[in-house]
Amino acid sequence: MKLSEAIRLGSRIRPQVFNSFAGWIGKSDAEGRIQIGTCAFGAAAEAIGIPIYDILGKSKVMPALLRAAFPEYDRFAADIVRLNDANHWSREAIADWVDQKSVEWEIWCAGSIHDGKDSRNVDS
Helix, strand or coil, X not given: CCHHHHHHHHHCCCCECCCCCEEEEEEECCCCCEXXXXXXXXXXXXXXXXXXXXXXXXXCCHHHHHHHHCCCHHHHHHHXXXXXXXXXXXXXXXXXXXXXXXXXXXXXXXXXXXXXXXCCCCCC
């Protein structure tokens, strides 16, 4: 599963939170229970089967788990955190952004190797 797909799927499970992989939010559900929300990465983690209570309790190991599941994690992590926490983009908008940047990255990588030379290296 691609990172963008996991973010979209996970965003359907629970509300969005900011500045945390997952956290309690002040709204109650129909039965009066306090809800738990997830950020973009928390949503992705839940979508691939990491239980919400593991996401709540393991914020220090979450990057390693996400890195193992999604090869594009390192390329986009800082931007996704900024878009979620500082810019308050919806997780669906973040997933669209990841899709766009993934395509741009693939095109750049495909075009950067030409005639056996790496055109990304401007010194050669």
